[in-house]
Amino acid sequence: MNFHTRKWVKPEDLNSNNTLFGGRLLAWIDEEAALYSIIQLENAHVVTKYMSEINFMSSARQGDIIEIGIEVVKFGTTSIVLRSEVRNKMTHEMILTVSNITMVNLDENGKPKPHHKKEVEYVKNRINLKK
Numbered sequence: 001m002n003f004h005t006r007k008w009v010k011p012e013d014l015n016s017n018n019t020l021f022g023g024r025l026l027a028w029i030d031e032e033a034a035l036y037s038i039i040q041l042e043n044a045h046v047v048t049k050y051m052s053e054i055n056f057m058s059s060a061r062q063g064d065i066i067e068i069g070i071e072v073v074k075f076g077t078t079s080i081v082l083r084s085e086v087r088n089k090m091t092h093e094m095i096l097t098v099s100n101i102t103m104v105n106l107d108e109n110g111k112p113k114p115h116h117k118k119e120v121e122y123v124k125n126r127i128n129l130k131k
């Protein structure tokens with residue numbers, strides 16, 4: 001799993017228990033899943049369809065640096081299914097896992113559109129291919 005994104009837990013991210021608010025973390029994961037899918041599918045029109053159970057395993061506190069990992073579980077016809085893990089950057093303590101995030105590739109009318117992708121691609125390879 002690649003951990004592309006780091007976040008710094010700030011006062012505005014806390015709940016009344018003084019730990020990282022779960023809703024804030026889910027928003028970060030949703031954005032990460034959307035960015036990952038847009039890059040993989042080469043289409044800006046990708047939406048979140050489904051998220052499986054979310055396991056909050058440990059808390060993060062103010063000042064903690066956390067990192068968000070994403071990997072592909074499956075390329076569907078119009079969908080891409082992802083898995084996410086969030087962990088403490090310094091200790092690698094697991095904070096959260098989501099086993100299934102289904103993102104759907106859309107056409108200009110907001111209807112599901114086949115993406116024809118079968119495997120993970122790297123932007124640098126796409127750029128090199130065009131040279």
Ligand SMILES: CC(=O)SCCNC(=O)CCNC(=O)[C@H](O)C(C)(C)COP(=O)(O)OP(=O)(O)OC[C@H]1O[C@@H](n2cnc3c(N)ncnc32)[C@H](O)[C@@H]1OP(=O)(O)O
Pocket residue numbers: 030031034046047048049050075076077078079080102104110111112
């Ligand atoms: C990043 C963001 O913030 S996005 C904002 C939040 N998300 C949204 O607003 C999305 C709202 N939902 C929608 O617009 C619609 O449900 C759509 C367009 C995403 C999908 O419409 P559907 O009628 O379900 O489409 P359809 O039945 O063709 O399924 C599309 C794909 O989703 C998959 N899918 C559909 N329902 C589910 C489900 N409950 N769980 C998992 N996957 C599902 C299908 O298997 C299919 O994948 P495949 O083509 O790879 O086999």
